Amino acid sequence: MEKKDIDWGNLGFGYVKTDYRYVSNFKGGAWDEGGLITDDTVTISECACVLQYAQTVFEGMKAYTTEDGRIVTFRPDLNAERMENSAKRLEMPAFPRDRFVEAVVETVKANAAYVPPYGSGATLYVRPFMFGSNAVIGVKPAEEYQFRVFTTPVGPYFKGGVKPLTIRVSDFDRAAPCGTGHIKAGLNYAMSLHAIVDAHKNGFDENMYLDPKTRTKVEETGGANFLFVTKDGKVVTPKSDSILPSITRRSLIYVAKEYLGLEAEEREIYFDEVKDFAECGLCGTAAVISPVGKIVDHGKEICFPSGMTEMGPITKKLYDTLTGIQMGRIEAPKGWLQVIE
Ligand SMILES: *Cc1c(COP(=O)(O)O)cnc(C)c1O
Numbered sequence: 001m002e003k004k005d006i007d008w009g010n011l012g013f014g015y016v017k018t019d020y021r022y023v024s025n026f027k028g029g030a031w032d033e034g035g036l037i038t039d040d041t042v043t044i045s046e047c048a049c050v051l052q053y054a055q056t057v058f059e060g061m062k063a064y065t066t067e068d069g070r071i072v073t074f075r076p077d078l079n080a081e082r083m084e085n086s087a088k089r090l091e092m093p094a095f096p097r098d099r100f101v102e103a104v105v106e107t108v109k110a111n112a113a114y115v116p117p118y119g120s121g122a123t124l125y126v127r128p129f130m131f132g133s134n135a136v137i138g139v140k141p142a143e144e145y146q147f148r149v150f151t152t153p154v155g156p157y158f159k160g161g162v163k164p165l166t167i168r169v170s171d172f173d174r175a176a177p178c179g180t181g182h183i184k185a186g187l188n189y190a191m192s193l194h195a196i197v198d199a200h201k202n203g204f205d206e207n208m209y210l211d212p213k214t215r216t217k218v219e220e221t222g223g224a225n226f227l228f229v230t231k232d233g234k235v236v237t238p239k240s241d242s243i244l245p246s247i248t249r250r251s252l253i254y255v256a257k258e259y260l261g262l263e264a265e266e267r268e269i270y271f272d273e274v275k276d277f278a279e280c281g282l283c284g285t286a287a288v289i290s291p292v293g294k295i296v297d298h299g300k301e302i303c304f305p306s307g308m309t310e311m312g313p314i315t316k317k318l319y320d321t322l323t324g325i326q327m328g329r330i331e332a333p334k335g336w337l338q339v340i341e
Pocket of ligand 1: 222
């Protein structure tokens with residue numbers, strides 16, 4: 001198969017239309033057969049539940065080429081499970097997990113010409129999502145839904161080298177106690193837009209959100225989970241009911257324990273402890289781990305010993321091991337790589 005003529009190394013993170021997308025519609029209490037289409041537009045009622053009441057959930061994952069030339073995705077079964085949980089919380093019908101994985105595989109396969117070659121650093125970003133599509137004016141869940149998967153090629157995350165982030169402690173909350181912080185829903189992002197624009201205006205890369213109830217514990221940023229390393233080399237990540245269960249973070253904890261022989265634990269982390277950590281990173285599909293060099297709490301700076309020019313040593317080991325597993329250079333735990341072709 002001939003690859004598209006794209007300058008992979010210089011791609012950014014923007015939407016590039018690819019040839020095929022997968023669509024299935026839910027009507028009369030059942031999902032239809034679904035299949036690939038070429039039309040990248042959606043036509044729905046002006047009163048669709050998604051437009052009026054934000055009834056929509058999504059997922060994000062990547063397809064890429066491994067060292068030995070296979071096209072794979074990373075743990076799509078976990079995305080399927082998480083989307084089911086997100087859908088349930090918004091009173092949407094679950095899209096069956098096995099069909100979710102099949103839809104991802106089919107869509108990537110159909111767009112194989114857009115899967116960047118090994119070594120380019122670029123990947124094919126895969127976006128499954130679902131929304132309430134029929135007209136709803138009185139507040140209630142929709143009766144009809146569309147599930148859709150599209151792909152878009154994205155460039156290397158650390159273009160021009162690693163640059164540790166500077167983040168601030170936010171005065172805004174991203175999730176309410178007992179709210180929707182643990183599901184992957186557009187609504188969590190809509191309300192974070194003001195906070196991120198304001199952070200950028202003030203010279204920060206990201207917001208650190210604290211727990212909305214007590215504002216004493218670390219939660220996450222707008223789109224990534226925190227990972228810290230203690231001075232004695234232990235990996236710790238925040239435990240909370242209102243953060244999104246990152247698949248990258250869960251995989252890194254496993255890698256820390258099983259591949260690197262490190263102690264790793266998920267527990268409540270008080271903001272007061274953060275100044276004592278040796279390393280800090282943000283984990284998510286986009287970067288795997290993006291190092292944090294500095295956290296600013298209302299003028300008070302916490303500077304991690306790892307500094308502002310490189311990843312901390314343990315962060316680097318975690319990054320190299322997980323990306324090695326993803327790219328097929330290091331043997332993956334059973335079931336982590338879904339081979340597409
Ligand atoms: C998607 C997302 C993450 C990262 O999850 P991954 O599965 O690792 O990509 C973290 N936080 C939020 C709020 C997210 O939406």
